[in-house]
Amino acid sequence: MDYFVQQIINGVTLGSIYGLIAIGYTMVFGIIGMVNFAHGDVFMTSAFIALITFLILTTLFGITSIAVSLFIMLITAMLFTSLINWAIERIAYRPLRGSFRLAPLISAIGMSIFLSNFVQVSQGPLNKSIPPIVQGEFVLFRHASYPVTLSYKQVIIWGITAVLLAAFWFLVARTRLGRAQRACEQDQKMAALVGIDVDRTIAATFVIAAALAAVAGTMYVMYYGVVSFADGFVPGVKAFTAAVLGGIGSLPGAVVGGLLIGLIETLWSAYFSIDYKDVAAFSVLAITLIFLPQGLFGRPDVEKV
């Protein structure tokens, strides 16, 4: 039982990170109907930006306050990653809009390879690590000799994820930009005709997706303390799995899907085999696509006669 509670805590933490990345997949899919395969590498790049920011802060400026350095890491990563994703959309996707469906997809795979290679060449192929930023934990309860703990890192991840999701929900449901995004998602031509700048709205979507991925990237660095150029692929595909499980195009679906994938992966590692955790997560993708192709929250495509 104690072991189980501990696994749930760990799974929700991992799931928060997947959920934040999955929102990026699902938003971009919703608005332009394209799976942005570069999104995982955008996440990885943001983790590197956070890591570099941390090193600059500690070595150059000698900042020791954890809160200050985490805050600056987060802001810097969000800013630069948004800029990168904005540029990717502008250069690699926008010129292909209106082209055949596979064109932007292939372009996305190209951007994914470009980003991971760029980071590999510029940062080196080895794992980059930083000393643990946040240490310490709450002991929730202790049974026999097994303590169930909630580390400060996990509290930070839960807190930031919850705050961001609330802000994000407000943005989509209540603001002008959110309305414009939903309008573009439902009928792009008509949205343009009622005065919405579709290109600007799509660009804003990529910026928001990147900002959320950057939050995930920063927390990834803080949680694991290590990142490599190849770390975009597997978390990226798992977040994509989360988006598909939740129903691609559905925002609450992405969050719930992320949490479920995090939990499945953690529980599988804890009770079965840690070597097969990726197999477990990706089996979910196959099973979802076969038995529940519209996902948990997705709307099935209704063909009107």
Added chain:
Amino acid sequence: MPLLVDTLLRVEHLTMRFGGLVAVDDLSFDVREGNITALIGPNGAGKTTVFNCITGFYKPSEGRLGLRHGKPAVWDALEPLTDSGARRRVHADGTLFLLERMPDYLVARQARVARTFQNIRLFPGMTALENLIVAQHNRLMLASGYTLLGVLGFPSYARAERAAMERARAWLDRIGLLARADDPAGALAYGAQRRLEIARAMCTQPVLLCLDEPAAGLNPRESAELNQLLRTIRDEDGVSVLLIEHDMSVVMEISDHVIVLDYGVKIADGAPETVRNDAKVIAAYLGLGDEEAKIEAEIGS
């Protein structure tokens, strides 16, 4: 054709060819300010093609489409603008646009020509209220100084947003949907969706409202309500309306001016009573052969 002072939209020698098919052939007509102008004709006459040319969906093969904002003196700029190759010319008294040079979204945004389609194209997943607010997006963007002032919480933006909300509610009230403001547009009844679509087009603050078969599929009571709505749009909002319609009870009752198309050619142009009694129009609608029509026309004259 002399240019009347109250001409809002002037269509001159409009021709649209699709390969070898001439859908619209050398069509000229005026839409006058403050009028409800109806474009009628049998199926396949080219009415929707004319709409698509006016609203920038098609680039006409030939012809000129001038639209005026502001005072009639703006028309003086027509020839210089045509020669300059520009899309619009700003004049002391207003602006003149050449619609055939503009893509659809600029016709909507800059020239402020709003349109509806034969099939309903609301944002079905958004509420009725949101559909009307999203149509005021452009104005809110300006009021918010492209987001900056809005983010900084300037009172001018909050005011603009309140005004947008009030305008949306006022329109819902006018079309009798205030009680259903927060229902998804896709869940409304067909007739209600039609009215909401017109209200949404009006929320973009157009100078010209183009409606493609607004009465299609409406029952007689809904048709009568539509007539009333279009009259108030003309009389109270002062917005000119150009509509394609098959329902003659709508056309004859509310139009100030009727233009009849057949096989892409204009066969009649005038007040509803005149057009109704026009022999060529009767022939086109009743499907007489060309020879008989000519004889009929001669007898008629």
